Amino acid sequence: MKQPMIPSQRWTISEFNSEQTNPLVEATGLSPLLAQVLINRGFVTPDIAQVYVNPETETLPLPQQEFPDLEKSVDLIINAIEAEESIIICGDYDADGMTSTALLLRTLRHLGAYVDYLIPSRMKEGYGINTRIVEECASHGVGLILTVDNGIAAYDPIFRAVELGIEVIITDHHDLPETLPPADAILNPKLLSEISPYRGLAGVGVAYVLAVRTAQKLEKLQGFTSQLLELFTLGTIADLAPLVGVNRRWLKRGLRQLPKSKIPGVQALMQVSGVNDVQKTVKPDDIGFRLGPRINAIGRISDPQIVIELLTTDDDGIALEKAMQCEQFNKKRQELCETIQQEAIAYLEAGKIDWLRDRVLVIVQPNWHHGVIGIVASRLVEQLGVPVFIGTYEEGDTSKIRGSARGIPEFNIFDALEYCQDLLGKFGGHKAAGGFGLEANNLEAFRERLSEFAHQYLEPKHLKPLVNIDAIATFEDLTNDFYQQIDSLQPWGIGNEEPIFLSQNVSVVQQRVVGKDHLKLTLSQTTGEKVISKSAIAWRWGNYFPLPPTIDVAYKLRENHWQGQITLELELVGFRLPQATAEKQTTYDYQGRNYHCCLWEDLNELRIENDRGNLLVVSKGNRNGQLKTNSQELKTIDVTQPPYYQIVKAAVSALEETTSPLSDG
CATH class of the missing domain: 3.10.310.30 (Diaminopimelate Epimerase; Chain A, domain 1)
Structure with a gap:
């Protein structure tokens, strides 16, 4: 019988505190479990929690009050438009840079500017504006260069632009260098106070602020904002920007807007990626796992012009053609990633x-x-x-x-x-x-x-995937109302991570491998006399099949849409053996290496893990054991042979010195 493999993970479990959660429950109407999630995210008072739940209730400072160079930037653009000067947008080849470029192209064309764009070659030039681009702009009589998602660290190219008499506006969100470039204006949220609600903007967010303010000043914003908001939403989530402050507020609106998009390219991209087939509302995961990768794939292995045309065309036919190209290159990108990952793992397993x-x-x-x-x-x-x-x-x-x-x-x-x-x-x-x-x-x-x-910052204990668990929940807690409350707090993402819950002593009723290496499971939990079952999915868990019969599971909650039926499903992110099954455990040193061992009573197993993450599983009366390395490969070894015999003997001796039952699995 194959021994169960256990993920090599480190779990942190937040402690539930009813004295802290009760005021938040009363103020927001959320369940106590979700009140604990808010506390874990730093929203600890009723007033702050209410703003988090309803971000539109917060009074925001105007962008022009926060960005010192915003009005100057707007005036430079308006002057260039009125003087009929040529404007060049210098973008970037990732999703943030491409959506930023498309957003400002749409805006400046809408405002009547003579505008075009340039993006450096990923393969030949690398990231950001360079001297070659600046000198090309000068040779074509460009009067204004507008960087998006880059430029803050490009001192020499910006200095060259100034030398050549070209005005430059930098819009960027990357960390500040010691010396800022000599641009005419710089918009970067890193220049703002750390408590500014605009601090977390991505490049596309800075471009959005500039576009809205410019159109507003020219009194051409009416009816145009939704297009800008859609591109802001795509770029912000695809760039993994923190979903806090104005990002969270604007994204709640943008996600509602996307299904009604009037941009042909957005409609086409949603069509080819199947987002419209899943649900009526777009969620961050739809962008993060469907729309965003198709945009990013172009910048990674093809020509960013495809995405710029996709997001700026008003022709449905061209939009669909470009969306199909995104689809094709995304499949190629997936194949490349899979090949490189397999080669990397093989190289590591070779022990080099x-x-x-x-x-x-x-x-x-x-x-x-x-x-x-x-x-x-x-x-x-x-x-x-x-x-x-x-x-x-x-x-x-x-x-x-x-x-x-x-x-x-x-x-x-x-x-x-x-x-x-x-x-x-x-x-x-x-x-x-x-x-x-x-x-x-x-x-x-x-x-x-x-x-x-x-070695200055990491201990061996840090070298395991981390799972941050927000609260312990029973299957009885996992109702449709509870899921709707979770969903109402969207968008979840970077800086506002989706909740992870832990359910203990869960029975694995059914399990099978689906697709390439995913697991589909039916789990049940007994509370009192009530037995509640839930379906679950575990992505890329083929190595752990079959799971032990009883486990603790860490998971996110999902809605599963299938053949017109909507059911709740657990998306597993980790599991462990229940703490109650451990008879003894201890930590000991042997030949200069640290070991942790557990005696699992229900499984009749001894499990020994060293400080390198290797796990040895030994069953009583069986000379063959199972050795799991960090590559998750399972090998059968003879535990009567060195060095395993000595390691097992040392573990047994250490356990004999441990007399108290274990409380920590």
Whole structure:
């Protein structure tokens, strides 16, 4: 019989406090469980909680009161329009940059400007405005350059534009450099107070503020706002911007607006991605997992012009053609990601990198596509729970490496790159993600320096995927009304994460593998004399099949639409064996390594996990055990042979010294 595999995860479970939740329940009408979720998100007083539930009730400061250069930027644009000067928008090739570009193109054309756009080549030039673009603009007599989602760190190109007599407005949201570029105006929420409701705007949010204010000043805003709001909504969610402040307020409106979109490209994109087939209201997940990836795929592996035309055309036929191209390139992007991820895992399983020792994973291989390695980095972080720096060699030049990085909560990617800056060429990013370039002969030094940085902030216990659980719920709590309350608090997302609940002592009634490696389950829980069953889905959990008969489950709540029926479903994000099944557990050291072992009474098993995340499962009376490595591969080994015999013997001795039953699984 195959031994059950258990995810190597670390769980944090928020403690329920009725004294804190009761005032919020009274003020908002939410269930106590959701009041606890609000407290976990930092909304701890009734007044703040009411604004969170109904963000439209908050009185916002006007954007022109918050952005010092907003009125100056508007005047520069209006002057260029009135003087019939040529305006160039310099965009970027990600979803934020492309939606920002489309938003300002639509706006400036609506306002009668002579406007066009340029986006640098991802493969040849990399991110942001450059001197080549500036000099090309000068040669064509451009009077005003407007950057979107870039420019704040481009001192030299902006200086060159000023030298050539071109006016420049920077709209960006990335972190500020020590010296700001000499632009005529700069709009960046990082220049605002940290408590400003505009602080979390993405690039498309800054473009939205500028577009609305300019159209407003020219008295041409009426009937045009909804188009801008739709593009703001697409770009903000696709860019993983924090869904707080004005982002949350405007997105609640934008998500309601999208199903009624008057932009042909948005309608076509929703059609080919199947969003309209799922539900009448668009949710952040529809953008994050359906619309956004199709936009991003173009910027990653094709020409951003496809998306710009998609989002700016008023021709239904052209819109559908461009949407189909997005669909095709997204499928290609999926195939590339899958191939690279498999190759990366195979490389790790070959044991060529000891990333647990290094406390950071640095992996560089040839012939990987620059445009998708960031996605693979995110997947590896999700799977392994370790900071990932992934790179590949420049096409035709193996002396140079370009890469992407993704982090975990305790590890700041931008700070790590700064720690290595003398080894790097161009780099940038923020706490959770970044990009970098370096000479290939600096690779080993880069790996060592990152490991040095990681050891300052990370302990072995941090190197597991983290699951933050908001509250313990029973299946009896999971009613349709409860789900509707969760749904009413949309949009969930970055900075306002969707709630995760824990249900304990759940029986696995049915389970089967569906699709490539997903699990479809029927779960039940007994409360008193009542047995309540729920269906569940577990994405990419094929390695854990079959699950143990009784487990604790961590999950998000979903509505499942199937053949006209709507049912509640659990989307599992983690599971563990119930705490009650543990007879004993202890932590001990053996030959300089730390081990944690548990004796599981119900399963008649001894489980031993070392500080590298490897798990050894031994059944009483069976000489064969199961060894699970961090790659989630399960191997059968002979536990009577070294070194396993000695490890098991040490675990048994340690458990014999433990006399009290365990309360912590």
